[in-house]
Amino acid sequence: MIAIKVKKGYDFKNIAGQPALEAEKPGKPACVAALPEKIPFIKPRLRVEVGDSVKIGSVLFEDRRNPAVRFMSPGGGEIAQINFGPRRIIKEIVIRLAENEAQAEFDALSEKALEQIERDKLVAMLLDGGMWPLIKAFPFRDIADPAAVPPAIFVSLGAKEAFQPAPEVYLNGKKNLFGYGIKILQKLTQNVYAGAAADNPNVLKELRENITHVFKGAYPADDPGVLLYHIKQSSSENRSWYIAGQDVLLLAQFLMTGAYPVERTVAVGGTSAPKKKHFITRIGVPLAHLAPGVNGDVRFTAGGILRGYAASKDGYLGLYETSVTLLPESGEKELFGFARPGFEKPSYSRAFLSFFNTSALPANCNLHGDGRACINCGACAEVCPVDILPQFAFKCVLADEVEESLQHGLLDCVECGLCSYVCPSKVEVCTILKKAKAAYYKETGVK
């Protein structure tokens, strides 16, 4: 194992409401959903309509850019609703679950057969079974191109962002499955790198045969893009692929059983969450199923407080999201807020006394003021794990100087959101950079 020290980042350990390591299996929900709108870059084409019967693993929609990339139903039953957003964007495909859900059948692959199978056939199996979208490509984080061979595939096994599922929970009892998943990835490329946190000795011990890198550092040291940034030898490696640790288990389960896997370990946390723990549930689960009876001014966030998105409490969890965070909205302005010492206010700023407070601090969604112009304080550069100067990169983007923003390292940005989090002027730096990356990708077609 190679040790990697990531010096920049931010530690969220002292935010209150972290999910306990305990895991609960909730009952079966009435409905599950697929959320095409939340899958970046794809152009979905529906393959079902309301009233159709579907099995677990039936095709719901495909990507027009490459119809071989398919997205499967996370439940068996009937298509209850297809909800559209502005400009007919497909937001949700809701499946009402049958009591006995039918399951689509695919070919299974034993470990021995996996050793012998040709790469092209393996790719075709993963495409047919709707597993391919779990593999993403740097630097734009689009779904990997099935026709390409990447220089490397990175697997992330961290939970450094607050309220994310702990690897020791979703890997529990699945060591062999994970090992099989790594073998699948090794058929796709020679170099498979799996990184785990140095402060998680249980995972390191359990998976020692499959872990290649051990990282030390705060969020987002666990991001596969950060690992890539720290170990790459040439720019050609910028085209590497990555996959989440939990999704490696899905690949393995799919090929071992020939059934589309829908189990998901989801971490539910935040001060307003009724149960702050892990739930062993399923892809597309309704958010209210994991946090029943929540009323009042509470924000549901799917996928993480820095990288996820605000979701309706009547919404569902998407294909990639594995955390649900509930925080009070608290939009009210504090009287003489500027003069308060902020002993319990989680913040990067040392201006608050919370800097000296080591106990768990309750977070909320209050931005504490409006956006202002950048004051060049350099806080964003202090935390950026890939040594971008975000304050210069975002100004280049706003000035339409794309080439300069690229020189500032725009494509190395791992979209961690830390620069926005620490910015005292509340500049949405990460959002600006992320949109610029996406626009560059769409305009140039560069992969």
Ligand code: SF4
């Ligand atoms: S510039 Fe990108 S990588 Fe750096 S802190 Fe901001 S979002 Fe993270």
Ligand code: SF4
């Ligand atoms: S943290 Fe905000 S105010 Fe400070 S330099 Fe970065 S963008 Fe500017």
